[in-house]
Amino acid sequence: MEAALIWMALPRGGRLAVAAGAGEGRRVADSPSVADLVRAAQRGQRDAFAALYDRFGGVVHAVVLARVPVSDAADLVQDVFLAAYERLGALREPAAFPGWIVSIARNRAIDHLRAPRPIDDPPETGAPPAPVAEAHEVLAAIRALPETYRETLVLRLVEGFTGPEIAERTGMQPGSVRVHLHRGMTLLRQRLGIAPPAGADTDRAADEVEP
Amino acid sequence: MTGPDYLWDRSGPPDPDVARLEAALAPLRHRAPLQLPDTARPRRPRRTAWIGGGAVLAAAAALALWWMLRPPAAPACAAATDGFRFEAVAGAPRCDGATVARGWLPVGAALETGAGDAVRVDVADIGKVVLGGGSRLALVASSPREHRLALTRGQLHARVTAPPRLFVVETPAATAVDLGCEYELTVGGDGGGLLRVASGLVELEAPGRLVVVPSGAQARLRAGRGPGTPVALASVARLGPAVDRFDAGDQAALAEILASAGPVDTVTLWNLLLAVDGDARGRVFDRLSELSPPPEWVLRDAVLAGDAQALREWRQALEGEWLYGDLPTKTPAPP
Numbered sequence: 001m002e003a004a005l006i007w008m009a010l011p012r013g014g015r016l017a018v019a020a021g022a023g024e025g026r027r028v029a030d031s032p033s034v035a036d037l038v039r040a041a042q043r044g045q046r047d048a049f050a051a052l053y054d055r056f057g058g059v060v061h062a063v064v065l066a067r068v069p070v071s072d073a074a075d076l077v078q079d080v081f082l083a084a085y086e087r088l089g090a091l092r093e094p095a096a097f098p099g100w101i102v103s104i105a106r107n108r109a110i111d112h113l114r115a116p117r118p119i120d121d122p123p124e125t126g127a128p129p130a131p132v133a134e135a136h137e138v139l140a141a142i143r144a145l146p147e148t149y150r151e152t153l154v155l156r157l158v159e160g161f162t163g164p165e166i167a168e169r170t171g172m173q174p175g176s177v178r179v180h181l182h183r184g185m186t187l188l189r190q191r192l193g194i195a196p197p198a199g200a201d202t203d204r205a206a207d208e209v210e211p
Numbered sequence: 212m213t214g215p216d217y218l219w220d221r222s223g224p225p226d227p228d229v230a231r232l233e234a235a236l237a238p239l240r241h242r243a244p245l246q247l248p249d250t251a252r253p254r255r256p257r258r259t260a261w262i263g264g265g266a267v268l269a270a271a272a273a274l275a276l277w278w279m280l281r282p283p284a285a286p287a288c289a290a291a292t293d294g295f296r297f298e299a300v301a302g303a304p305r306c307d308g309a310t311v312a313r314g315w316l317p318v319g320a321a322l323e324t325g326a327g328d329a330v331r332v333d334v335a336d337i338g339k340v341v342l343g344g345g346s347r348l349a350l351v352a353s354s355p356r357e358h359r360l361a362l363t364r365g366q367l368h369a370r371v372t373a374p375p376r377l378f379v380v381e382t383p384a385a386t387a388v389d390l391g392c393e394y395e396l397t398v399g400g401d402g403g404g405l406l407r408v409a410s411g412l413v414e415l416e417a418p419g420r421l422v423v424v425p426s427g428a429q430a431r432l433r434a435g436r437g438p439g440t441p442v443a444l445a446s447v448a449r450l451g452p453a454v455d456r457f458d459a460g461d462q463a464a465l466a467e468i469l470a471s472a473g474p475v476d477t478v479t480l481w482n483l484l485l486a487v488d489g490d491a492r493g494r495v496f497d498r499l500s501e502l503s504p505p506p507e508w509v510l511r512d513a514v515l516a517g518d519a520q521a522l523r524e525w526r527q528a529l530e531g532e533w534l535y536g537d538l539p540t541k542t543p544a545p546p
Contacts, residue, residue, distance in 0.1 A: 035355055042253055053245040058240070065239065078243070082251060087253075088253040093355060093373070095355050095373075095377065096373050096377070099372055135237070138235050157232050157233055158240055160233065162219070162220045172391075173391065173527075173530060173534075174527060175528070175530035176531065182218065197226070
């Protein structure tokens, strides 16, 4: 979807152009802070909430994709943002929005898994196109890793966020994100049968692969 | 100072394996636009629009009746509607001098507990504090940028999920700055005390002194002298006495610390890098390097010169060990 510039009124006067459009959150002309967007959305500015969706949609998608079937992820993302929008007035700490919406996403994904339905992807009619099949295969390998690493790897490899962006948008410590990325990648290489790069220290990480 | 790392920030030449996985997973990337129903609205937490005129009058009458019949020393905390919500878990705490079982702790007010009392305090939307017996806890400030409490005596257990540095607790000896964590803080009658971290990281700050205390470690609060050097809980019996002597000014204790430090004591040694200089810093660097080598881009000369970025990079590399305790450890280089 092409990003469209919208004008958003900010709390202390002034207006900023922000990019709207799913998946285009990093193409921002002049980014207002998350807290400013939350406050504007709390006052009913739907464009501000759309900008929050633009910025955090990929994060929420990664959080649910690390847990639920691919076919359910998109609907669950919409559920999470609808719930967040309706509860936004109760969020007294606008700067806490990243951790808040990630918590909602995790809870919704867990509730989804607890619901009486099959947790595996429904059988496809006919073989999926090769690129999609490969994506599902790699995602299945990520989901087989310890939970600690799943979200971080999906954020990096599926949604394309860099480590610093992951830290900023989830509230995690940058050092922790870096550790999760490298250790998770080591485990993923093993699970996919990819030889480690020369000089990699994988002895301990190998012990953590789930049976 | 930092080398290229494609997996971390796409710097340097692409790692072919990572690039191939990125390409393979690209079809799954989030693309759907927001579908917000036109009827969706942010709900107000305390809507009053539905209240009819009669209900308003009834509420006003009830308020007037309460005002006339209220106890002479009406507790300000019970009447407050802003600040941090609190509720007694055990006993009868006092808020601004009045006994109040539950209410709001406004900015500028303080909760006090007697022996055996306990109070749960909601820290805005970001966490909870349980205040133990014999304690005094004041709310100094509350804003979107920072929530600041002051514990002048007693103990509290804090559990916070928030961006780093949003939750701060002052004590007479040092200020505890939350970096996303759970911890216990105790302050004694002389203003000294102890911080024990159960998860995440806490920074203890005082003029001229900063220590980082990760999960599984503790640090003393020394009245008039700021925070002491952190020690892993598993090493308190073995290393604690030497650390206490060093913190009290016995420089000779450093040799004992370095000699007895093991793999779990990297938190002590990294913090010691900030507390010593000159030859002593070189000795700490060498011992810490043996236990957990720094990233290759963190150079000895930079650490010995007190380069803040080098120290931060090494700390970030060590945080994995401190927080999860199971990072790959490398064999010490031969002497």
